[in-house]
Amino acid sequence: MATIRDVAKLAGVSVATVSRVINKNGYVHETTKQSVEAAISQLNYRPNEIARTLYKKNSKLIGLIIPDITNPFFTELARAIEDTAHHYGYTVVLCNTDEILEKEKHYIEVLQQRQADGCIMIINEKVTHSNLQQDFPIVALDRPIHAEIPFIHADHYQGGQLAAQILLRKGSKHLVHIRGPKYLDSAEARYQGFLDIVKKESVSYHILESSFQPSNDERLINDLFDRFPETDGIFAANDVIAVSALKTALRRGIAVPEELQIMGYDGILFGQLFYPSISTIAQPIYQLGEKATKILLQWIETKTCDPLVSCLPVEWIERDTTRKELLDEQHSNNR
Amino acid sequence: MATIRDVAKLAGVSVATVSRVINKNGYVHETTKQSVEAAISQLNYRPNEIARTLYKKNSKLIGLIIPDITNPFFTELARAIEDTAHHYGYTVVLCNTDEILEKEKHYIEVLQQRQADGCIMIINEKVTHSNLQQDFPIVALDRPIHAEIPFIHADHYQGGQLAAQILLRKGSKHLVHIRGPKYLDSAEARYQGFLDIVKKESVSYHILESSFQPSNDERLINDLFDRFPETDGIFAANDVIAVSALKTALRRGIAVPEELQIMGYDGILFGQLFYPSISTIAQPIYQLGEKATKILLQWIETKTCDPLVSCLPVEWIERDTTRKELLDEQHSNNR
DNA sequence: CGGTTTCATGTAACCGGTTACATAAGGAAA
DNA sequence: TTTCCTTATGTAACCGGTTACATGAAACCG
Incomplete structure (x- = not known):
């Protein structure tokens, strides 16, 4: 696996320059840029997201904590969430809890240790704020968690x-x-x-x-x-x-x-x-998942969290x- | 978020000692150990998995690349895979491809950039080896990929x-x-x-x-x-x-x-x-997912990959x- | 033509862990 | 008493990126 230093050496420049080319920021001469790009493709170089995450402190990873992916309602939500996350360049980690408090806590911890940027949760137990790390964006889907945690549900x-x-x-x-x-x-x-x-x-x-x-x-x-x-x-x-x-x-x-x-x-x-x-009285399942994801990502990226509660209408089918x-x-x- | 250096400072020791306490390796005096543990719990310190991954090169993360989580057969596989992975301390990333080649390639790249330790794939297109990074453990589930990639399926x-x-x-x-x-x-x-x-x-x-x-x-x-x-x-x-x-x-x-x-x-x-x-003629869905995961994890942890093809029997229900x-x-x- | 911008690039610190290596004290063996 | 091993701990390099800061050349400007 080639590193940025290999690329720099091959292109005859410093790592900073390579980084500038990759991230399209700072000044890079056109000629230099081309030789860097040549080196990148020659080495089939791909930046290591882990190293990037370590420095930048955002992982583009979000958690999905649900009782059981096997329940079709949750399955469809998961599908919507993964779609939306993927669309915005995020990756989703799947966490089945079986509604067991221990597992819920465990997964929150795992996600935070992995520097996940946030998570969407469907849980019953009202998790106390103390369990949660400061500033860890969470949105509650289908089931409320806490007055201060944004909540998306159907009417x-x-x-x-x-x-x-x-x-x-x-x-x-x-x-x-x-x-x-x-x-x-x-x-x-x-x-x-x-x-x-x-x-x-x-x-x-x-x-x-x-x-x-x-x-x-x-x-x-x-x-x-x-x-x-x-x-x-x-x-x-x-x-x-x-x-x-x-x-x-x-x-x-x-x-x-x-x-x-x-x-x-x-x-x-x-x-x-x-x-x-x-x-059936249909919930807008896909939209629920999509909305929850959008609100989470907005929170992550802009640090603002507009509506604290979103209620979507149901529809008779x-x-x-x-x-x-x-x-x-x-x-x-x-x- | 407290770091290992904060803990070291509070406990009055070096980071190496703290690391030794956390990982239970090397020599640490009982007294020192206790003061480190006190500092850890006082600061509510949790090691940063990202930093750990960067150095150790294993992320305890595996990918699950499937056509569509909404298909109940895949849902049940996903459930089994997540269960098993979790049991062995691994986390799973969910990737829906809709059987679109572009998405499949994209996800493989994303997983590798994230230093995932390996992945389980259900895909049609026979991915050429060249697309794959050397030594990236992959197991094929339900659908074969390549003669050299382990494959788990029902009869x-x-x-x-x-x-x-x-x-x-x-x-x-x-x-x-x-x-x-x-x-x-x-x-x-x-x-x-x-x-x-x-x-x-x-x-x-x-x-x-x-x-x-x-x-x-x-x-x-x-x-x-x-x-x-x-x-x-x-x-x-x-x-x-x-x-x-x-x-x-x-x-x-x-x-x-x-x-x-x-x-x-x-x-x-x-x-x-x-x-x-x-x-119905039932596939042993849960066992398929479980077996695929176990083979993948074994490959990751021991670098060996025992059976290249596992075929499980079906059963009439x-x-x-x-x-x-x-x-x-x-x-x-x-x- | 000297001073200020803009462009281009490099050096090195930093993110938060792990670990090789160095150092030193205490006890046992010779 | 010297030598060697075990125990205990610290220093600093390393993982692979990003970026603050420094430096220097070219362009611009009155």
Whole structure:
């Protein structure tokens, strides 16, 4: 591996001159520049980023700390983040935590030791500031960390409302919401949105809580059909749960969407592969990842951090687990 | 951020002594050691990995170059790789290439400039050795790169055979194989395995080629049912295609598995969420990623690279898109 | 024509670690 | 007592870049 000194020797100049050529700064005579470039290509020289990082203190490396890359929602976020980072010349380090606090702490430390320029985190535990090195840019994605840490998320309250409204307008009369765990603010917001609508419309409803384990979910949902056979609309906290609901319903011979409507949440790409395909409240997943990355990079490069909280709107994607007919306003308001 | 010199000053020793304490090598008096450790914890000192890397020339960083993290097969590999790397104290950089040669080359260069210790690659283009720096450890996963680059893969020929055998033994008489693209050796091997069985059993079959785009696949499969309505067994090149086949069949009112059996390939976790769930020839995805990582790390740390090719067996996972009854040997051999 | 800019390049310190080598004290062996 | 080994620690070079500063030549200017 050739070094800058090899290049300098071959070109018959000093290392400073070579550095000037590489970085296009300072004065370099055209002739000198050419001979340096010739030496560079002759030696197939590539500057050592590590040495550069050591002096300049920026590594163009960012961390991505997520619970589990295997969860399709996170996968799609990761894809967006890597795309965006790459576009701006940054490299991303992948860190799976399984939501284990120890691993989260460990990775933060590793990233800082490696002089990462910042990181994007999806974690539950509210990391205390003391754990974090001063001035280490972090943005929280999907889940808030701390009031002073920028946070990008989708409007889950609106999503919960939307889900309930659509199920009702399309004729469901006995709703069930399978909510996510209480420690997730996003699950709480979806639940609140749902609740506010069903209460306003004073429609019958039940709330169940998912463990986010497909096999457990199927048991939960079977149970649901036994206990509340009149259920004709399910709002699932995410698409994977919606899929379990769909599977369980079909297995019991319940017609979807005729007898039972199912609304998923997240809008993962997979949802469209099912039969019937999963109607869902879609988060703008790619944009969430993109925005988080842009905010992080802006923070890194300009030391400023504009919006402390960004909330992106959700969108209903109509597919086949909800009915096509829309009841007219009057009718649905009658109840 | 405290440096080793700050620690040395606070502890009243030289940097060499501090370094010895940190790395537990050389002689250090117990008393000295304690005062150094006190200084370290007082300053909350963490050694700078960049400086260390610069001198030692190992970064404990490995690259993962894959087409698209969004593809569940690659996602699961990535998870296994990150787990294993982390277990051995390595950090992984995520690189999505979309199978674009330029991006592949770019990432190899980036990784080398960052002094990555090696990388795991899933690429099609046979990268010439000249593109690669001397002594940069690379292992090829799922797709071969070069005779001298270690290669870890599953036994796709066996997988193709197994798929055909099972479909036949479970009573299908008119098989279709939706194969993957020709440039993929793994698709070719699955195809050959399938072919050798159907030819030996002289059963009627057709071959189609998927573009790996779910929407195109649905068109392709609709077409298939129009042209070959007698089809009663589909072997899909991967689980996602199998899912498209299932969806298309159900939409046309074809009973699965009674009228049509579907065999997927890969064994991604998602396959079990469908109704009916996808029977599949499962690759040992986690073990593939784990093995690739272990071989890479062994190469990095011992400079030796034991097996140049590792082939892991595949396994049939019986789920619901294949029939439960097994025809007896005699019967199925009769044809 | 002397003084000031601009251009061009080199020298050496610096980033924050690691380690080869030097030095010295204490104990054991001869 | 001399020699040698083990223990303990410090000094400074090194890794491969960047850049502050110094130097000198050419161009410009009144």
